[in-house]
Amino acid sequence: MAETYQVIVVGGGSSGLMAAINAAQQGASVLILEKNRILGKKLLLSGGGRCNVTNRTSQEELIKHIPGNGKFLYSALSQFDQEDIVNFFADHNVQLKEEDHGRMFPITDRSATIRDALLDICLELGVTIQTKEPVESLLIDRAANKIQGVHCKSGHDYYCKSLILACGGRAYPGTGATGDGYAWAKAAGHSISRLYPTEAPLYSKDDIIQEGSLKGVALREVTVTLWDLNHKAICQHTMDMLFTHFGYSGPAILRTSGHINQFLHETGADTANMTIDLQPELNQDQLRDQAEGQRDKQVLTIIKAWMPQALARVLLSKIPLNPSLAYKQLSHQEVNSLFQLVKAFPISAYKTDPIEKGFVTGGGVKTSEIQPDSMASKLLDGLYFCGEFMDINGYTGGYNISAAFITGTIAGRHAAWAAYEY
Ligand SMILES: Cc1cc2nc3c(=O)[nH]c(=O)nc-3n(C[C@H](O)[C@H](O)[C@H](O)COP(=O)(O)OP(=O)(O)OC[C@H]3O[C@@H](n4cnc5c(N)ncnc54)[C@H](O)[C@@H]3O)c2cc1C
Structure with a gap:
């Protein structure tokens, strides 16, 4: 029998882990589908292995340091901001420290501390995690204009009320961010703005x-x-x-x-x-x-x-x-x-350098087609976005993981709330 969840998250990276946690915290049944053997491969690489988690700055400055559609985040930031990221980790016994230019790192200086904490919280909340399960396409009820689930390369279909696409950009494809999701977003009616490298020599x-x-x-x-x-x-x-x-x-x-x-x-x-x-x-x-x-x-x-x-x-x-x-x-x-x-x-x-070698992808799913207060698709019911997959890119300094955690949080909460309404 096909498996059904209230919320499915495609991609177990920075934004997907946060989305899954937030959806599960609302009581929803949550499945993460990740194509890699492990979760958070890019997160582990981040900050030279130390993970620059966020930046201790004002909301205005945060937005200024996200030249790719930072202003789209105003509404999200009123629900969960960079200070909430610091508090979130403190609440889960992960202390962060501030370095130059407001950059925040775990006091362990190990990105594994962040990745492991997110993974542990997922497991405590009962999130189902399916690794080595690459998603191939979306299942869409065209008549009802509603998401149904996903079809995986393995042949498995998984069904859900809400689907969150957290499949990353195209930078550093060795981490799993190979741009698979752009074709799915297009199939759902979304436009993808031109992809280009940012944060590249x-x-x-x-x-x-x-x-x-x-x-x-x-x-x-x-x-x-x-x-x-x-x-x-x-x-x-x-x-x-x-x-x-x-x-x-x-x-x-x-x-x-x-x-x-x-x-x-x-x-x-x-x-x-x-x-x-x-x-x-x-x-x-x-x-x-x-x-x-x-x-x-x-x-x-x-x-x-x-x-x-x-x-x-x-x-x-x-x-x-x-x-x-x-x-x-x-x-x-x-x-x-x-x-x-x-x-x-x-x-x-x-x-x-080409996009594969840049740190962050410029371009992605157009933000004008996404609800800024919920990360919901304006075009297809039950579909949500978060992270670098969207046309959002920030400077180095913790701004990209911040954007991933902020949009992941908002997408997770709203996807779960919507799942109860259907
Ligand atoms: C070397 C490097 C260092 C960085 N350091 C920092 C830093 O210190 N601070 C900072 O703020 N930003 C940093 N960044 C940027 C930051 O890591 C990313 O912007 C952020 O991780 C994006 O999160 P995401 O969830 O959108 O995507 P990702 O973390 O890339 O996660 C996407 C996930 O989706 C999975 N996926 C993709 N396709 C499929 C599919 N078909 N089926 C199933 N799963 C799929 C991938 O395997 C991956 O696990 C760094 C980037 C790089 C490359």
């Missing part, structure tokens, strides 16, 4: 990258600005960055990457232009004052205080300036060029 043909002399050089707290074709700033991030053998990486760059993909796609431009402010804390006049106080010193010695030596040499070669010249020997124009480069060192990129 950049590739560049800049001379400084081709020459390779800056490979491995890291910059601390610099401001990276991405410019549009009218030289208007698209985005600006003050964080660390890194020169690699193929281009640029590090937090400030990863945050810019999704915007670059959008810019290249929308404009058809070959490259995206950025600038690095190497001393964002000081304006040009303050930098000049510092240099004027050391007029007899070599220009290289002066600017080495503002950036790594390898970059200082490259910067001077761009003007071009002999590094051993004393500052007082520079012409007015050379001084201007020098400070302009310190405040706006130009770099460019022509592509990012």
Whole structure:
């Protein structure tokens, strides 16, 4: 006989585990169908194995750090927010600690602590977990415009009142997030907005990258600005960055990457232009004052205080300036060029790593077709969404797992409540 549950969750990752817990807490019978042998494979990898669970910030800031449809979360956040995530784990004896930029990690520094806690709560609540059971398609009652259940590759059919799709995006497919669900969402009548990589390193043909002399050089707290074709700033991030053998990486760059993909796609431009402010804390006049106080010193010695030596040499070669010249020997124009480069060192990129290597998927099920207060489909009764499967993407810093936990919580609760009404 076919198995029937009040709520079925497809995907036992970050959002699916949270959805299952919340549905079960409402008293619903819940089944998780997961294609992997284990649950939460991506969660285990997250934060370099430490899991950056959430970010201790305001709701406004959280939304700002979710450039992919963060505003869609307003209604969800009024029901369960980042502070509730911290309290949820504390209530289950998992303590979190705060690091730089508000990032929250388990005090054990092990992502397994988070994954295991979620799994244990599921088991305590009586959630049925079926691993190695890839879902193949949805079962839909077209006449009633209502979800019926799912059909699995094994040949099994499972029936439910409410179905939650928590099957993730397309980044890091080795974790199980291979994008299977997009075809099902389309079959249910939903639209999928263009998929693209976000939080991905950049590739560049800049001379400084081709020459390779800056490979491995890291910059601390610099401001990276991405410019549009009218030289208007698209985005600006003050964080660390890194020169690699193929281009640029590090937090400030990863945050810019999704915007670059959008810019290249929308404009058809070959490259995206950025600038690095190497001393964002000081304006040009303050930098000049510092240099004027050391007029007899070599220009290289002066600017080495503002950036790594390898970059200082490259910067001077761009003007071009002999590094051993004393500052007082520079012409007015050379001084201007020098400070302009310190405040706006130009770099460019022509592509990012592909979606499979990006940390997070941009695009997904269109949020305009999803109820923001319940994560229910606006198009098919009984269907719910959560996590990266939706067109929601955040910056690194705990914003994606936050979005997964928040939408998972809302989808789980509402799917369970609706299941009692049918
Ligand atoms: C290396 C890495 C590190 C990261 N670190 C962080 C971090 O520290 N903090 C942060 O906020 N974000 C981080 N992220 C992003 C974050 O992990 C994800 O955005 C989040 O886990 C998405 O949750 P999800 O539930 O939507 O998808 P997932 O966690 O990917 O879960 C989807 C699940 O669905 C299953 N599934 C897919 N298709 C099927 C099918 N046909 N049948 C059955 N099951 C299926 C998959 O196997 C998978 O288990 C990181 C991402 C990566 C790749």
